[in-house]
Amino acid sequence: MSVEYHQLTTTEARELGAAGGVVVVPIGATEQHGPHLPLGTDFIMAHTVATRAAEQVEGVLVTPPIWTGFSPHHMQFAGTVSLRTNTLMAVIRDVAESLWHHGIRRILFLNGHGGNANMLGAAAQSLRFESQVRIAVASYWNFATEKIATWRQSPLGGINHACEMETSLMLAAHGEQVHAEKATNTPHVVSNPYLGNDLLGAGAVATPWDFTEITTDGTLGHPELATAERGEDLLTAITQGVVDFLSDFKNWDWQDPQTIIGRDDAR
Template sequence: MKKSFLYQEHTREQITQMAEDGYMVVVALAATEQHGPHLPVFTDSLIGGAVATEAVEQAAKAVPVLLCPLIPIGCSDHHLRFGGTLSFSSATYLQMLRDIGESLVSNGFRKIVFLNGHGGNEPMMHQTANDLAVKHPVWTASASYWSISREALRAVNADEVGMVPGHAGGFETAAIMALREDLVAKEELATEHEGRAWINSGPAGTFIGRHQELTGVDGYTDAPHLATKERGERYLEAINRSVGDWLIKVYHSMEQGEESIKAPS
């Protein structure tokens, strides 16, 4: 019988054995927060959960990997003023991720990956991965799905609908149409939106923001009216393929590193 790639479907003995066998474990991060007047507050969790599930299932065909249950609440304080948002403060979120990492280390895992689906989680995610690798003899990695799939999304012209990934704009709207079109309030899809040139204006790894406008005017970055289900399906396919391939590469990098440590100098 084929082993499930879902962490929660195994017993404690099975999980302990998989940790001993060198399985890599993926922790998927998302959010529950406002996404404008047209998308559900579970948008990041719907997209992030789908990407994590599809990508890990793909990777599991090639390498031993487990997917932990999705964490559907993130660091979203910058959305609270719009309503509908559940959030951890940045300090609480950082500690929560550390605690999850410590749990996995206690369970015996030596290869831990954080896969993110909400921008506000990213700094604490990277810090957690760094802290765990400093404190314990483990391998860690962390990335957001849009960073992993940037080139693939460019190849399928994802920016044809607006900012990628943006927030509640054409890109995320297309993805939700592909996953749960019934949750999109199509009568609320704006055809025009006041842009902010400074959003994502710097090179990768930089930050620029303004009080009460971190996610654009009225809580979203760009008009979503160009989104379609077919476009969303194309974008998600590119993301899933890229993330799945990345997970396989990460596993092999960790495994090779482990062997180099064990080998005599």
């Protein structure tokens, strides 16, 4: 049975809401990923993870991906398409409110682009406290951070953008779109102790950078370490993490937060 939300009829969509179904909305970006990865890497991988996970959990459907995101920091590189902050926030809100209107009460926005993360969090808060709409938001790599820490072969600075991780995942899932021979070793080395330099090496202070300030070809990391075999290993771990969450998410009851957060029987 297909897990593609857009293949439902209107009758089936009504039944999905009544049955307490889960809808995953993949969201990514269309932006440069160095000379070796396609512009759509972020939304392609978010959709790939979402689909693989939904196929393993009954009652979960996946919408078509939101293919553009917040990418002004990549606009100096050809091919990038970026939404304004207000536009992206409006898209997230409108999609969530539409699904909620039709009875979907378990909505996960699964993100594949770091530039979207803060706005997804802000949109979730706005929806909750201004519209009484509840959503969950997460970036797909957050479901496997422990795995990534032991999986990686690069030092800190090696997993950032079009890097060891993204290149391996794309080689595993969509290898025909990868030009591995064009990948360049461009680690992100930061000596300032307050700033982060890696997916797993966040600093105490965050500040935005234009990518032209920190890389010449759009790559940040060690894509030369990527292989399809390693990518499949990591993709399996990420997918399992999402499967575990979706299995739990199916039972969330927004009307009784303690069933989600956990009860303190000692009180």
